[in-house]
Amino acid sequence: MAEEEEEEVELSDEEKIETVKWFLLNSPPGEIKYVSKDVKSILNDNDLYNEAASEAFPLYNKSHMIFLQMPDRSGDVLITSFNEVEVNAFLDPRSTQVAVVDHVKQVCTEVRPAKDEELPSPYIEEFRCALDAEVLRYVDEAYPKGVCSVYCVNGKDADGPGSDFELVVVISAARLSPQNFCNGSWRSVWNVEVKEDQQMVEVKGKIQVGAHYFEEGNVQLDAKHECKDLTLFQSSEDCALSISSIIRHHETEYLASLEASYLNLSDTIFKDLRRKLPVTRTLFPWHNTLQFSLTRDITKELGIEK
Amino acid sequence: MEAAMGLMRRIPPKHIETGLSALLSLLPHHSSELLSQVDQPLQVLSDMDCGKEFILCEYNRDADSYRSPWSNKYHPPLEDGSLPSLQLRKLEIEANDIFAIYRDQYYEGGISSVYMWEDDNEGFVACFLIKKDGSKTGQGRRGYLQEGAWEAIHVIEVGPEEEGTTNYRLTSTVMLSLTTNNESSGTFSLSGSIRREMNMRVPLAEGHLCNMGRMIEEMEGKMRNSLDQVYFGKTREMVCTLRPPSEVVQMRMPES
Incomplete structure (x- = not known):
């Protein structure tokens, strides 16, 4: 009302x-x-x-962490809150460029070289760059259409050992196929926190997968998962290797658990909504509903004669 | 209206109610059209006279009251609310009793209601509704679902009898949503709605209830199957396109 x-x-x-x-x-x-x-x-x-x-x-x-092609063909720039250096401007650390975007048109209109203060210190960049290379290799292998990047979100000006810092790995893959009534995206964000005093690296992941199928209907998948892992703080190359294998491991496990969820769905979960067959395992006896109602003479009532 | 229906095909099905009320506020002049074309989650009221719950829809509504199929009374009470004819009411009572058994056999719980009313062409219209809460806190016997709802709306237009046969025109909508949630695989949520139609001319020998019941049973089976196999299957395919699982095999080999 x-x-x-x-x-x-x-x-x-x-x-x-x-x-x-x-x-x-x-x-x-x-x-x-x-x-x-x-x-x-x-x-x-x-x-x-x-x-x-x-x-x-x-x-x-x-x-949605969409990615846009940069006009100079230097690859795709990811649009995320981690690399937004100015309004409508996003850092692409791999090409050390800043992409200026038109959000509503979803295009990158121009690129400019990144300013020094927008980039991490050489010490941090060594870790970032090593991790970027490893993650890139993994993403190329695992995602047919995936884009990834690594940003420093905390302590980017640290100039040598002894300081904590935090990197973020972003992986984004999308498959848009409106002619087949189907769209989907995979987004994962991995926070990599380096705690030098403990000589540990903490890795926290958030994965989100969405899919929409809309031929004569509207069905959507929305799946989310969070996980955590730890590794030792080592040289930049060793860190990059162990972090990227943590990411690979968890994402592979997650994909397997999604598959398991789908399998479970058909076999068992769906039954809690509606069974395929009645509890009697035979079709409902519409021709013989008399058995359910002993007191009423249904046959007379079934046809309402005009 | 076309744009409004376009939007409803894209909005996450679990947000249908919010989406519809947003559209109603943007397009107040199309409210009756919107309400008749967009199927919304079914609401339930309790029949005070017999302590049974019944489902609300446009078809048992008069003003702000809803007629219970159990007591044939309006809730809240309405002086001269419209009622089906005595003859049709008899069929409605039978249909409610038998459909409740059908519902119990397929859904192992849930609520059902059947409403009937005369239409202008010497026939009548029947609306069969089912609502099931399959969550573990609801009536999900197996306890897999954090949240799980199945709602079915079947509207059958029954034509007049001609030479011993009758035409039945069925329009069915199924809305469902389910969420599983656990430590190892996180939140997994699927929601959707599909609508299908079916036309049939069959002999009246076994009666309307038998004909309509078979039609609904066949339709529900088909819709359940396409949700499970086609619609969920397509979202699963999409996940595998985004990140193909073949890598699992490639990866495990060097480890072992």
Whole structure:
């Protein structure tokens, strides 16, 4: 009833913007453009739409960790909150460039060389670069269309041993196949915290997998997993090797557990919603429902004669 | 409207309610069209007279009250709420009793309601509803699901009898959502909704209930199967495209 009362009142501009943002932010992987087209025509107010889009697209792009091709063909730049150096500008540490993007169009418009203060110190860069090379090798092997990067998010100016720092490994893979009514994305974020005094490296991972299949229906997968691991602090090359093998190990295990979940689904889990066959293991005896109702003479009632 | 329906095909099915109320607020002039075209999660009320629960939908609503199929009374009470004819009400009572047994055999729990009303073409319309909470805190016997809901809406338009046969036009919607959650594999959540139609002209010899029941049973079986095999299967395929599992094999070899 509350809803019906609300309908009477025209939404304020702020409420409209919030509503449009909600639709945009809830777009499945790779589908914000389609959602924006529909929501724009429903709203029928370009100014309000543009305002909502300018707020929602950056959030969506960063949370989905989309990747955009840089205009000079130096590869893809990931759009994440970890490498956002300025509004609409994202660092690509591998090419030491900063990509300027148009969030709503989802394109990279230009690149500029990164400034010194945007890059980590040579000491940190040695670790970052070594890890980047190992992760890149893993991602090339494991993901047909994966993009990865390694950023320093804490202590990037440390100039030598004895200081703590934190790197973040981002892996993003997307497969957009709207002509087959199917889109999906895999995102993983690995926080690598180096604690030099303990000579330990703590690795924390967050994996998120989404898929949308929408031919004559709307079915979505939303899977999330978090895990943790530890390794010894060693030389940059050895650290990179052990961290990338931790990532590889956990992601492989997770994929196997997803497979197991799917197997379990058909075999057992689905039964808790609806069984394939009745508990009697035969089709329901519609022709003989008399057995269920001893007192009523159903046969007479079944056909309502006009 | 086309854009609105487009949006509903993309919004995560578990957010259908929020999405619908957002659309209603953006498009107040299309509210009746939206409400009739977007299937929303089924709500339940308790019939005070017989202590049984029944499902609410557009088909048992009059003003702000809903008619219980058990007592035939409106909740909250409504003076002159519309009722099916006596004859149709008899069939409705039978249908509710038998459909409850059908529901129990397939769902091992859940709630069902059947509503019938006369239509303008000498026939009638019947709406069969099922709602099942399969979570471990609900009626999930095996206890696998953190959250699990199955909701089915079957609307059958029954035509007038012609030379001993009747035409049945069934439109079915199934909405489901399930979440498993455990330490080793995290949160795994699938949600979806599909709608299908089926037309059949069959002899009336065995009666309407038998004909409609068979149709619904066949349709539910097909829809369950396509959700399981096709729809869930496609999302699984997508996961494997994103990160093919063949690597598992390649990786384990050097270790062993």
